[in-house]
Amino acid sequence: MSQVNDFSLKIATVNGTGSASANSLLMQAIFRMGIPVTGKNIFPSNIQGLPTWYEIRVSREGYTARPPTIDLVVAINPATYEKDVATVRSGGYLLYDSSWPMPSELQRDDVTVLGVPFGQMCVESFERDRDRTLLRNIAYAGALAALLQIDMDVIHEMLNEKFGRKRALLEANFKAIRLGYDHARSHLPCPLPFHLERMTATKDYVLMDGNTACGLGAVFAGATVGAWYPITPATSLMEAFKEYCEKYRVDKDTGLNKYCIIQAEDELSAAGIVIGANWAGARAFTSTAGPGISLMQEFIGLAYYTEVPCVIFDVQRVGPATGMPTRTQQGDLLSLAYASHGDTKHIVIFPADPEEAFYLSVAAFDLAERFQTPVFVATDLDIGMNDWMVKRLTWDDSYRPDRGKVLSATELEGVKSFSRYIDADGDGIAPRTLPGVGAKGAYFVRGSGHNKFGAYTEDSSEYQEVLDRLAHKLRVAADHVPAPEFRLQPGAEIGIVSIGGCHAAIKEAVDRLRDHGVIADYMRVRAFPFTDSVGDFLTKHPLTFVVEQNRDAQLRSLLAIETGVARDRMTAVLDYHGLPLTADAVVAAVTRQLEGAAT
Amino acid sequence: MTSIAKPPVRHPGLPRNSLGLTTRDYEGAMSTLCAGCGHDSVTAAIVQAFWELAVPPHRAAKMSGIGCSSKTTAYFMKGSHGFNSVHGRMPSVTSGANAANRDLTYIGISGDGDSLSIGLGQMCHAIRRSVRMLYVIENNGVYGLTKGQFSASSDIGSTSKRGEANVQPPIDPCLLALTLGATFVARGFSGDKAQLVPIIKAGLKHNGFALIDVISPCVSFNDHEGSTKSYKYTREHEVEVSAADFVPLRREIVAPNSPEATMTVTMHDGSSVRFRKTHDSYDPTDRDAAYQHVRNCTVRGEVATGLLFLREDENDMHAMSRTVPTPLVDLPFESLCPGASALDALMDEFR
Ligand SMILES: Cc1ncc(C[n+]2csc(CCOP(=O)(O)OP(=O)(O)O)c2C)c(N)n1
Numbered sequence: 001m002s003q004v005n006d007f008s009l010k011i012a013t014v015n016g017t018g019s020a021s022a023n024s025l026l027m028q029a030i031f032r033m034g035i036p037v038t039g040k041n042i043f044p045s046n047i048q049g050l051p052t053w054y055e056i057r058v059s060r061e062g063y064t065a066r067p068p069t070i071d072l073v074v075a076i077n078p079a080t081y082e083k084d085v086a087t088v089r090s091g092g093y094l095l096y097d098s099s100w101p102m103p104s105e106l107q108r109d110d111v112t113v114l115g116v117p118f119g120q121m122c123v124e125s126f127e128r129d130r131d132r133t134l135l136r137n138i139a140y141a142g143a144l145a146a147l148l149q150i151d152m153d154v155i156h157e158m159l160n161e162k163f164g165r166k167r168a169l170l171e172a173n174f175k176a177i178r179l180g181y182d183h184a185r186s187h188l189p190c191p192l193p194f195h196l197e198r199m200t201a202t203k204d205y206v207l208m209d210g211n212t213a214c215g216l217g218a219v220f221a222g223a224t225v226g227a228w229y230p231i232t233p234a235t236s237l238m239e240a241f242k243e244y245c246e247k248y249r250v251d252k253d254t255g256l257n258k259y260c261i262i263q264a265e266d267e268l269s270a271a272g273i274v275i276g277a278n279w280a281g282a283r284a285f286t287s288t289a290g291p292g293i294s295l296m297q298e299f300i301g302l303a304y305y306t307e308v309p310c311v312i313f314d315v316q317r318v319g320p321a322t323g324m325p326t327r328t329q330q331g332d333l334l335s336l337a338y339a340s341h342g343d344t345k346h347i348v349i350f351p352a353d354p355e356e357a358f359y360l361s362v363a364a365f366d367l368a369e370r371f372q373t374p375v376f377v378a379t380d381l382d383i384g385m386n387d388w389m390v391k392r393l394t395w396d397d398s399y400r401p402d403r404g405k406v407l408s409a410t411e412l413e414g415v416k417s418f419s420r421y422i423d424a425d426g427d428g429i430a431p432r433t434l435p436g437v438g439a440k441g442a443y444f445v446r447g448s449g450h451n452k453f454g455a456y457t458e459d460s461s462e463y464q465e466v467l468d469r470l471a472h473k474l475r476v477a478a479d480h481v482p483a484p485e486f487r488l489q490p491g492a493e494i495g496i497v498s499i500g501g502c503h504a505a506i507k508e509a510v511d512r513l514r515d516h517g518v519i520a521d522y523m524r525v526r527a528f529p530f531t532d533s534v535g536d537f538l539t540k541h542p543l544t545f546v547v548e549q550n551r552d553a554q555l556r557s558l559l560a561i562e563t564g565v566a567r568d569r570m571t572a573v574l575d576y577h578g579l580p581l582t583a584d585a586v587v588a589a590v591t592r593q594l595e596g597a598a599t
Numbered sequence: 600m601t602s603i604a605k606p607p608v609r610h611p612g613l614p615r616n617s618l619g620l621t622t623r624d625y626e627g628a629m630s631t632l633c634a635g636c637g638h639d640s641v642t643a644a645i646v647q648a649f650w651e652l653a654v655p656p657h658r659a660a661k662m663s664g665i666g667c668s669s670k671t672t673a674y675f676m677k678g679s680h681g682f683n684s685v686h687g688r689m690p691s692v693t694s695g696a697n698a699a700n701r702d703l704t705y706i707g708i709s710g711d712g713d714s715l716s717i718g719l720g721q722m723c724h725a726i727r728r729s730v731r732m733l734y735v736i737e738n739n740g741v742y743g744l745t746k747g748q749f750s751a752s753s754d755i756g757s758t759s760k761r762g763e764a765n766v767q768p769p770i771d772p773c774l775l776a777l778t779l780g781a782t783f784v785a786r787g788f789s790g791d792k793a794q795l796v797p798i799i800k801a802g803l804k805h806n807g808f809a810l811i812d813v814i815s816p817c818v819s820f821n822d823h824e825g826s827t828k829s830y831k832y833t834r835e836h837e838v839e840v841s842a843a844d845f846v847p848l849r850r851e852i853v854a855p856n857s858p859e860a861t862m863t864v865t866m867h868d869g870s871s872v873r874f875r876k877t878h879d880s881y882d883p884t885d886r887d888a889a890y891q892h893v894r895n896c897t898v899r900g901e902v903a904t905g906l907l908f909l910r911e912d913e914n915d916m917h918a919m920s921r922t923v924p925t926p927l928v929d930l931p932f933e934s935l936c937p938g939a940s941a942l943d944a945l946m947d948e949f950r
């Protein structure tokens with residue numbers, strides 16, 4: 001099979017040395033050549049000096065999951081040579097910096113080793129130490145351009161855009177690119193059997209990470225207050241919100257801000273700020289990761305019980321504490337669904353990629369206000385921080401926020417008296433009032449027992465009445481949260497259920513399984529609480545695989561708890577090493593199980 | 600039950616403020632605190648202050664954490680929105696509410712447990728953030744609601760009801776606030792309403808975070824012989840280091856210039872605080888001097904009260920974050936959403 005526009009490479013470098021910009025230059029150049037491409041950054045929890053990898057997958061069919069195999073490794077970091085050489089597929093290639101004699105650990109009989117003296121060339125060509133280090137990355141990008149046939153015009157255009165006004169920098173980058181390119185052209189077998197040829201498949205697409213998409217979603221949804229405490233991988237979400245607020249929300253005449261971002265002292269405070277701001281009538285949100293969710297527990301319960309809307313982005317990562325904070329996981333599913341003490345249940349939304357993250361972020365604000373309750377948007381490090389190829393985002397100017405049942409000053413005038421928690425419509429949602437709006441609207445928010453009038457109570461039945469209404473409200477919400485996505489095929493013999501960022505790998509796995517003669521129906525759960533269609537899918541598929549990225553099969557547990565389908569009727573496919581899921585892992589797990597069942 | 604609606608009784612003779620409201624219109628549900636609890640007197644002073652300032656009740660928001668003290672927001676201004684949040688976290692909720700709607704008058708009620716232990720971080724950071732609010736600590740040296748444990752404001756040697764002596768040093772919220780850059784720092788005593796009311800009024804008008812630490816004895820758990828937060832001890836050891844009168848803008852022209860006035864500080868909205876001479880050397884606008892003075896009082900075993908420090912020209916949270924003067928909640932969606940064409944143009948930057 002031809003490997004044109006269908007291969008993967010992995011670049012091993014040291015973090016903090018400037019390789020990140022060279023890597024994204026490569027990926028973006030391929031994208032601009034019209035070829036579908038994905039980049040996954042695998043980085044340490046460290047600022048400088050530890051190993052880091054960047055995986056680029058080129059897929060003419062448009063698959064965006066983590067690559068199944070690595071055709072070419074660029075080994076720039078001697079500390080990981082041994083590990084890196086082992087990741088190349090048999091018959092693949094390895095490119096290393098031949099400024100030094102080839103170390104024995106790079107030797108592999110079934111791999112072609114290519115050397116370019118990047119370090120030496122840069123020492124000879126550049127004066128300053130800093131340039132020599134940084135531009136070595138650009139030099140390997142140049143060599144890859146030659147080996148893979150990346151269009152040099154595209155690279156020049158991109159360098160021009162980036163350094164246009166900084167003449168000296170631009171010249172230095174041009175020079176470094178050419179060093180690698182020319183050397184490879186004259187010394188190496190260019191192009192490699194797997195290489196690039198222009199396509200037109202990326203015209204309607206962009207390269208975007210999920211945190212940018214969520215931050216942008218918050219701007220478009222009209223959020224005005226953002227409160228947060230820095231934590232990887234959620235930090236760049238609030239930074240994106242800030243960037244786009246600075247771009248779109250500064251009053252032209254006065255230079256004053258139509259937003260307020262508060263970097264709080266911790267996540268408890270961030271949650272409190274978000275609750276206070278929403279209570280006062282703003283759309284407010286926070287962005288955090290698992291450790292922050294843990295700290296917010298008490299407040300989440302308060303917001304649930306007092307029915308204050310709020311939006312909380314959880315960019316999931318491996319936990320707890322300092323474990324592997326820069327690796328991805330779907331480990332917060334259970335803790336989000338039932339966060340806090342006492343009887344609670346929350347709306348949780350699971351976007352699959354940055355595109356969906358944008359639209360569902362906007363939906364999250366609407367749902368929070370419609371149902372007057374916390375709404376979590378659960379992404380993960382892979383969605384949040386990696387660049388994905390997604391459809392250009394679009395906006396419908398007729399969109400208006402769904403503020404839910406909020407009584408205006410005139411509406412308040414019209415009522416005889418106001419009580420906060422009366423469910424007049426039978427949907428479990430009681431109208432609320434905002435402070436300052438009208439004399440009749442005043443009520444007292446209390447976390448401790450309140451009855452339907454909002455008054456203090458220690459009466460068991462009055463308390464239970466409120467609790468039952470809240471349960472009803474969440475049941476109603478199940479029909480309004482994003483419905484599951486189904487991909488059904490005639491003659492399907494198995495069902496696959498998955499969630500969030502697994503989607504890219506599952507789509508590919510379903511195709512590959514079909515090639516193996518296994519026809520699978522696929523349901524992607526997009527929100528909690530589950531609609532009835534989720535349970536129906538499970539009932540209709542006696543053989544179901546639930547694929548997720550955590551150790552304890554949290555999604556499967558949620559499905560069992562909420563749909564009543566027995567846990568052992570669903571086969572768990574679990575991937576929790578901290579790296580994005582591959583289609584291979586899914587195919588292997590499913591076929592292993594089916595073969596086992598057949599014997 | 601901790602709140603009981605009061606029967607609506609008409610008092611035709613009660614004086615009315617400029618809104619035509621009487622003090623009864625500023626009251627709340629019936630208090631369910633122990634008879635004689637200091638907190639009820641603070642509530643009464645708050646009612647008086649809001650009435651005198653003629654703040655429309657629905658334009659004020661009452662914020663609190665958890666504790667007997669924090670319950671009291673239910674006992675005043677039934678016409679205001681109230682938020683009884685979680686233990687020690689009222690400062691963050693108020694920060695958020697204020698970020699969203701800067702035009703309301705925010706009063707936060709807390710206790711010494713709520714503010715100086717579980718919520719110490721939140722209080723400190725609300726001070727740093729300079730959230731425009733009046734922050735009242737009803738300080739009784741114990742956890743009232745959980746029945747009498749020592750709090751972080753208990754003095755060394757002060758004894759519990761069972762006779763046990765506290766051994767850890769106290770946190771003085773006023774000294775702490777002074778070091779954190781607070782711009783309005785005061786201490787009062789629940790038993791001295793005449794002193795407290797003008798301070799509350801000035802605090803409500805302050806353009807930033809205003810802290811009042813009110814010694815407010817707990818009759819059930821900390822009013823015995825041997826306690827340094829009892830009514831008796833506080834009366835005997837209170838020293839008013841600065842006496843403040845609040846002069847609202849409207850009455851400026853007719854207000855007689857008090858003969859012993861030593862200093863006037865003009866507030867953000869044009870009203871003013873007049874300090875009367877108490878101590879020859881005391882300058883309530885000098886942070887370091889105020890700190891030293893309060894500290895000296897503590898060393899002598901005195902409880903320094905009064906408006907201890909005031910600075911009116913600092914930036915509040917909104918000035919620091921350069922927010923528009925219109926409350927964010929009042930901005931129309933059209934002015935917040937960049938719209939389809941902006942998004943389309945932005946997409947080109949992601950290629
Ligand atoms: C997270 C949490 N921990 C513990 C408590 C129990 N608790 C309720 S009130 C209180 C202490 C209140 O003391 P203080 O703030 O001094 O108020 P006071 O009752 O003395 O006025 C405690 C520990 C709680 N409500 N929440």
Ligand code: SF4
Nearest residue numbers: 633636667743817818
């Ligand atoms: S226990 Fe103490 S603080 Fe609480 S109401 Fe009674 S006297 Fe007041």
Ligand SMILES: [Mg+2]
Nearest residue numbers: 710711739741
């Ligand atoms: Mg106390």
